[in-house]
Amino acid sequence: MKFSAQEEYGIRFLISLGKAYYSGKGKTIPEISKSEGISQHNVAKLLRVLRLGGFLESERGHTGGYTLSRPPEEINIGDVMRTLGGKLFDEEFCKHHSGNNSFCAHSIDCSTRGLWMLIQNAVDNVINNLTLRDLLGPEKQLVKKKTNPAKSIAL
Amino acid sequence: MKFSAQEEYGIRFLISLGKAYYSGKGKTIPEISKSEGISQHNVAKLLRVLRLGGFLESERGHTGGYTLSRPPEEINIGDVMRTLGGKLFDEEFCKHHSGNNSFCAHSIDCSTRGLWMLIQNAVDNVINNLTLRDLLGPEKQLVKKKTNPAKSIAL
DNA sequence: GTCAATCTTGACAAAAATGTCAAGATTAAA
DNA sequence: TTTAATCTTGACATTTTTGTCAAGATTGAC
Numbered sequence: 001m002k003f004s005a006q007e008e009y010g011i012r013f014l015i016s017l018g019k020a021y022y023s024g025k026g027k028t029i030p031e032i033s034k035s036e037g038i039s040q041h042n043v044a045k046l047l048r049v050l051r052l053g054g055f056l057e058s059e060r061g062h063t064g065g066y067t068l069s070r071p072p073e074e075i076n077i078g079d080v081m082r083t084l085g086g087k088l089f090d091e092e093f094c095k096h097h098s099g100n101n102s103f104c105a106h107s108i109d110c111s112t113r114g115l116w117m118l119i120q121n122a123v124d125n126v127i128n129n130l131t132l133r134d135l136l137g138p139e140k141q142l143v144k145k146k147t148n149p150a151k152s153i154a155l
Numbered sequence: 156m157k158f159s160a161q162e163e164y165g166i167r168f169l170i171s172l173g174k175a176y177y178s179g180k181g182k183t184i185p186e187i188s189k190s191e192g193i194s195q196h197n198v199a200k201l202l203r204v205l206r207l208g209g210f211l212e213s214e215r216g217h218t219g220g221y222t223l224s225r226p227p228e229e230i231n232i233g234d235v236m237r238t239l240g241g242k243l244f245d246e247e248f249c250k251h252h253s254g255n256n257s258f259c260a261h262s263i264d265c266s267t268r269g270l271w272m273l274i275q276n277a278v279d280n281v282i283n284n285l286t287l288r289d290l291l292g293p294e295k296q297l298v299k300k301k302t303n304p305a306k307s308i309a310l
Numbered sequence: 311g312t313c314a315a316t317c318t319t320g321a322c323a324a325a326a327a328t329g330t331c332a333a334g335a336t337t338a339a340a
Numbered sequence: 341t342t343t344a345a346t347c348t349t350g351a352c353a354t355t356t357t358t359g360t361c362a363a364g365a366t367t368g369a370c
Contacts, residue, residue: 061367114294139269216337
């Protein structure tokens with residue numbers, strides 16, 4: 001159970017562009033490449049995913065660059081994570097892992113699936129209730145805000 | 156953010172051996188291979204990981220096979236998941252992703268790290284409070300038991 | 311219009327995860 | 341003791357993920 005590289009970089013790029021959103025406008029691929037220490041080509045590839053996901057807009061030409069497509073508080077981290085890394089648990093799961101039993105242990109009742117869904121629900125409760133804005137402040141503030149979920153996270 | 160194949164198979168094998176633990180004793184590699192639809196060699200490779208993790212014991216020879224090393228209720232799912240797939244978030248993270256900034260954005264304050272830790276805490280609250288025994292009943296029972304975590308999951 | 315800077319796209323290379331194979335070691339039954 | 345069944349290990353092949361590259365398209369400044 002790991003975060004993919006695309007997820008890690010994608011979140012970092014959004015944070016970088018989220019900070020730029022308030023103070024100025026956007027950033028260019030070379031700028032992000034330099035500040036994050038990733039090759040320009042790789043930055044371009046990953047920003048493309050976020051653009052196709054609707055989180056970013058790009059402009060070409062001499063004064064071009066990338067900007068958020070809407071304010072940070074309107075960008076849901078759950079949506080972002082699903083765009084970058086897909087869903088943790090997928091319905092296809094049961095098709096790939098039915099084993100040789102003709103009575104697929106999974107279609108009727110499957111504890112592995114139950115565990116996966118429990119984990120996914122826990123993760124979704126966190127990421128669906130965060131926006132990019134929550135990631136722009138200091139780390140301690142984020143942890144403080146969300147560690148006691150009773151106030152903000154609906155079940 | 157995906158489960159690794161090793162995690163998926165590892166959990167399934169433990170469930171299979173957990174059911175065998177009460178009724179009889181253990182299972183052989185060919186038996187698990189057949190019921191789960193995975194090659195014997197691959198089963199052998201994955202069971203080895205669980206054995207080295209201390210969850211299983213093996214015996215060779217004509218009447219050999221694999222058995223749980225202790226009762227299902229003493230096998231913590233969090234321990235199992237960490238053995239199979241490592242930790243979701245690792246301290247090494249900040250070493251690999253410091254970027255070119257000499258003042259590593261991560262060592263002092265890093266919202267990406269904060270998000271990762273929030274997610275990991277949510278996952279840990281689920282898996283650290285489950286034992287293999289919880290996975291041996293019907294799926295509905297598992298979801299029911301743990302969906303309202305107030306009673307059983309300590310913060 | 312020319313130039314330099316930007317983003318865009320598809321193809322390719324490298325690395326990591328996953329799965330397979332072959333040879334061997336151990337044990338119990340016949 | 342022989343045999344057949346089991347587990348054990350390391351090497352290798354395949355697949356997926358990740359990262360790189362080259363050629364092109366667009367835009368603003370001069």
